[in-house]
Amino acid sequence: MTVRCDFLVIGGGIAGASAGYALAEHGSVIVLEREDQPGYHSTGRSAAQFTELYGNHVIRSLARISKPFLENPPEGFTDSKILTPRGALFIATEAQQPQLRAFAEFAAEEAVPVRELSRDEVCDMVPVMRPDAFRFGLHEPESTDMDVHALHGGFLRGLRERGGQVVTDAEVSILSRDADRWAVTTRDGAAYQAPIVVNAAGAWADMVAEMAGVRPVGLVPKRRTAMLFDPPADQNSGNWPLVIDMDEQWYFKPDAGKLLGSSADETPIEPCDVQPEELDIAIAVDRIERMTSLKVGRIDHRWSGLRTFAKDKTVVVGFAPDAAGFFWLAGQGGYGIETSPAMATATASLIVDGKLPDSFAELGLSPADIAPDRLLG
Numbered sequence: 439m440t441v442r443c444d445f446l447v448i449g450g451g452i453a454g455a456s457a458g459y460a461l462a463e464h465g466s467v468i469v470l471e472r473e474d475q476p477g478y479h480s481t482g483r484s485a486a487q488f489t490e491l492y493g494n495h496v497i498r499s500l501a502r503i504s505k506p507f508l509e510n511p512p513e514g515f516t517d518s519k520i521l522t523p524r525g526a527l528f529i530a531t532e533a534q535q536p537q538l539r540a541f542a543e544f545a546a547e548e549a550v551p552v553r554e555l556s557r558d559e560v561c562d563m564v565p566v567m568r569p570d571a572f573r574f575g576l577h578e579p580e581s582t583d584m585d586v587h588a589l590h591g592g593f594l595r596g597l598r599e600r601g602g603q604v605v606t607d608a609e610v611s612i613l614s615r616d617a618d619r620w621a622v623t624t625r626d627g628a629a630y631q632a633p634i635v636v637n638a639a640g641a642w643a644d645m646v647a648e649m650a651g652v653r654p655v656g657l658v659p660k661r662r663t664a665m666l667f668d669p670p671a672d673q674n675s676g677n678w679p680l681v682i683d684m685d686e687q688w689y690f691k692p693d694a695g696k697l698l699g700s701s702a703d704e705t706p707i708e709p710c711d712v713q714p715e716e717l718d719i720a721i722a723v724d725r726i727e728r729m730t731s732l733k734v735g736r737i738d739h740r741w742s743g744l745r746t747f748a749k750d751k752t753v754v755v756g757f758a759p760d761a762a763g764f765f766w767l768a769g770q771g772g773y774g775i776e777t778s779p780a781m782a783t784a785t786a787s788l789i790v791d792g793k794l795p796d797s798f799a800e801l802g803l804s805p806a807d808i809a810p811d812r813l814l815g
């Protein structure tokens with residue numbers, strides 16, 4: 439028996455769940471997810487930070503558009519707050535001062551509140567910083583922690599409440615276009631049809647496109663590794679901001695009574711259930727210990743996830759130019775959680791109305807900035 443719907447979404451991570459939620463206002467939605475838990479891959483492995491100072495102008499604008507939803511989600515969306523105060527503190531050496539200045543300038547241009555901090559002020563805020571290891575700090579007070587579980591769960595629950603379905607253990611293995619609709623078969627033989635397919639398959643999005651006979655856009659999944667370790671017993675580390683190197687060579691932040699640290703590795707790798715490499719952990723420990731008086735003893739937990747980028751590090755949202763009804767929602771890189779409300783709105787708006795909402799144009803974003811066409815030459 440073939441199940442029919444208006445929109446078939448491939449992938450149940452934050453991208454597929456949020457797009458499914460937005461599309462369910464306009465028609466019937468089925469999300470097909472290969473794993474038994476929709477957040478198993480990148481979505482369940484993030485550092486859960488919201489910052490308006492990450493990525494290029496398009497990404498920063500998408501974060502900005504997402505902020506009101508994350509601050510005030512619709513009634514009943516979630517029982518807990520999605521954003522909680524954290525702050526982000528960018529650290530620069532003397533040599534990194536030009537980057538810090540440029541950073542402060544575009545923060546001012548985009549009206550993101552920041553404050554430059556002296557070495558002493560940095561050490562007051564995060565007393566484990568080694569004063570001889572850096573020169574300047576820049577504080578973004580409105581950067582926050584995100585409750586990714588609550589956000590993802592809210593999208594999934596909301597999409598079901600709107601009549602949509604999420605099917606797990608449903609790996610799409612055949613995709614073909616019959617007349618005016620896509621025919622999709624999962625590995626267990628279940629069959630679906632819909633006029634529109636949304637490719638939200640994360641690191642596998644190019645593979646899904648190839649399966650459908652659609653030209654891939656050249657996505658590169660990159661491994662990033664993180665670890666949790668004990669903070670020093672004599673410090674009130676729970677109030678520290680995310681502390682991050684100006685050139686993103688290392689970062690650490692409080693996480694549920696522990697410290698989460700990373701060397702901010704970006705190693706290109708084939709899509710897979712990626713696992714951490716000892717070397718990346720060792721590099722993270724070394725870089726964090728050089729900058730601070732922290733001693734990384736026992737590591738409680740270590741993990742890796744895939745951050746998947748297009749070559750311009752901008753998201754890919756729009757209809758494939760070479761296949762009717764095939765919609766790309768990919769290339770979320772290291773910002774897929776914080777931009778998900780905007781990306782979901784963009785997806786529904788482009789599919790249903792053929793244009794982006796006015797709020798995007800007000801920030802200077804046009805469909806061409808995010809369309810797959812730009813990558814296909």
Ligand SMILES: Cc1cc2nc3c(=O)[nH]c(=O)nc-3n(C[C@H](O)[C@H](O)[C@H](O)COP(=O)(O)OP(=O)(O)OC[C@H]3O[C@@H](n4cnc5c(N)ncnc54)[C@H](O)[C@@H]3O)c2cc1C
Nearest residue numbers: 449451452453472479480481485487610640743774775776
């Ligand atoms: C260490 C780390 C730190 C990060 N920190 C942040 C952060 O602080 N803030 C932020 O905003 N972002 C952060 N990110 C990035 C963020 O996690 C990702 O951008 C986001 O999760 C991508 O979501 P997704 O839904 O595209 O991918 P995924 O969550 O990977 O979902 C894609 C899904 O598609 C499914 N799938 C693939 N192929 C098929 C198929 N054939 N059939 C059915 N299903 C299929 C997969 O099983 C998977 O569940 C971080 C990422 C990492 C790894």
